[in-house]
Amino acid sequence: MKEDFLHYLWKFKKFDSLNLKTFNGEEITIINVGQYLELAGPDFFNAQISIGNQKWAGNVEIHLKSSDWYVHHHERDQAYENVILHVVWEHDTEIFRKNNSEIPVLELKKYVDDETIVNYQSLIAPKSWIFCEKQLAAIPQFTLKNWQERLFFERLERKSNPIFELLNQTNQDWEAVLFCLLAKNLGLNTNGDIFFKIAQTIPFSIIRKESFEVENLEALLLGSAGLLDLEKEDAYFKDLKFRYFYLLHKYQLEKFIVEPVQFFKHRPDNFPTIRLSQLANLYHIQQNLFSKIITATSIESIYETFRVSASNYWQKHYQFDKESPKKEKKFSKAFIDLILINTIIPLQFAYAKSQGKEVSEDLIRLLDKVAPEKNAIMDKFSFFGIKSKSAFESQSLLQLKNEYCNKSRCLECAIGMELLKKS
Structure with a gap:
């Protein structure tokens, strides 16, 4: 008890x-x-x-x-x-x-009465994954759908907190916030924090000024990641290195390496060289990126905005001095979906909140058109009878597992409450 x-x-x-x-x-x-x-x-x-x-x-x-x-x-x-x-x-x-x-x-x-106690004891019985796993399939769809919507916006509220913190750190510059969030997203789990720190060390005013020359953006990003420190014979490497030190002098920036970026355990398309080049090209091609993202209401417009490849050099390289078969290194649809889930939707939510606007239905409508994430948590929910049909549903289930099931908050959960109602 x-x-x-x-x-x-x-x-x-x-x-x-x-x-x-x-x-x-x-x-x-x-x-x-x-x-x-x-x-x-x-x-x-x-x-x-x-x-x-x-x-x-x-x-x-x-x-x-x-x-x-x-x-x-x-x-x-x-x-x-x-x-x-x-x-x-x-x-x-x-x-x-x-x-x-x-x-x-x-x-x-x-x-x-005894039945209420039995239902409660059944709900909190020793679990293999979550307490109510064997009863999930019997939950009414009306209860589940309403609860998923609440969970989804709880998750967005949590994701918006660091956005507002970053907004204060950047003197209320939403474009700078977007740049940092995108950098973190492109770094994935291994390099995300490093990319985020790199983005923070480069004043976004410089990104704005230098966005007309993609080589300058690449030089700043790759140089800040420590990828231009060694000596290479490659002409493109030497050009980027020259640009990097010129830009350091031009803007009186200190050479500051956060920590080494990681290649280990990454598929080649996720190498930091490729992802940083894609970030540079994104800001080179999309001069009004924040405006396009914040006003995007269709999944097609977002895919179009992120129809970006790494620079020409990287079509035949993954690392400097090592040529590889030619391949266009563009954002895949699945990767754009990750950007949408982890950056665009939270940013739209936070921006609307700051403006006192209501965009709940628009956000749900967007994510309803995105495929659900594939991970162990989604596999488990599916096994026990709750299958996600969209990213909106998978995001809500992640919130459910991490913030309710893992913390045994059954009596604050609509599913737990529904199971107790059986008395």
């Missing part, structure tokens, strides 16, 4: 609320259970309850045992002086206010 289960029982009155009595035998009538705070202080604020012939307004505190009052040192806290009812599973000791009046106690276990 956990205390959050008692919170659930009280909040939704999942007990015989018509025949309640205090431990001392006085009749209880619940007029209003109060507001569930989930903050420091009593659990339910401003409840209204009749005990005997007296109507009370105040707070309700909930514990597994009455003695937990003293375990949590509530007797020392002024915030608990206005508690009008102590709701417990098991009453094992009397609790008194500072004026020596006894706080009425409701021992809840007398009023909860």
